[in-house]
Amino acid sequence: MSAADNRNFMKCPSFKEEMAKSDQQNGVTPPPVSKAASGGLIQLPAFDDIALNKAYTHLLDIRRSVRSYDENTPMTSAQLAFILYSAMAIQEFRGQDNYATLRPAPSGGARHPFELYIAVQNVDGLKPGLYRYHPLGNVGEKAVCIERLGDISDYKSTITDMVVGQKWAENASCVLFISCVPYRAEWRYREHAHRVVLIDLGHVGQNIMLSGAALGLGSCCIAAYDQIECDKVLGLDSTDEYTVYAITVGVPKNA
Secondary structure: OOHHHHHHHHOOOOHHHHHHOOOOOOOOOOOOOOOOOOOOEEEOOOOOOOOOOOOHHHHHHHOOEOOOEOOOOOEOHHHHHHHHHHHHOOOEEEOHHHOEEEOOOOOHHHOOOEEEEEEEOOEOOOOOEEEEEOHHHHOOOOOOEEEEEEOOOOHHHHHHHHOOOOHHHHHOOEEEEEEEOOHHHHHHHHHHHHHHHHHHHHHHHHHHHHHHHHOOOEEEEEOOOOHHHHHHHHOOOOOOOEEEEEEEEEOEOOO
């Protein structure tokens, strides 16, 4: 695609015509709002009592991309729970057949076409490895459970490969990988869904970064990643689900 094609992609198309032909309008059963768990679930600690910087204006001043982490100091499981909650918790169902969900971050048509995977290196109380956030486990609650998917062989080398040689990422306490399940948005918006998805992705990333800042943690959003390697490690088919974002989170060095 040329630069001109990409510029046109960013412009708002005519939604009225496409939505009139959508699967939603044609009465097709909506896709699941989240993937079902296939393994055992781990309930993370409550985050009600974790220390938060509650001055919102201060968060706007201190939120920065952090690429230097103290790999010897772990995040707590409660901190991780708060970050996952702020990104993708299901707070409420809406609509016939509960086809829409309300969450901390906004999403066009309340479609929320994302899944959240966690590559854990140094989080207190969690075995290193790959996990997935399971928001269906605590709908409407300020609580979080995750599904363990397995080990990550040669963690540091694998993470570096996933983010195309950005070696600093391997020292973060964890790396969040966000995937897209495109049909969740296509069901409503057809061919116009993908521009909306990219907008929604920014909302989720900002929630994660502001929540990290509120906890005194550092984070950095990564747009340069190896698509094939990320999809392989996360176990995605690269068609109906694929990686779209990576965000490191950890304790800043010399914090």
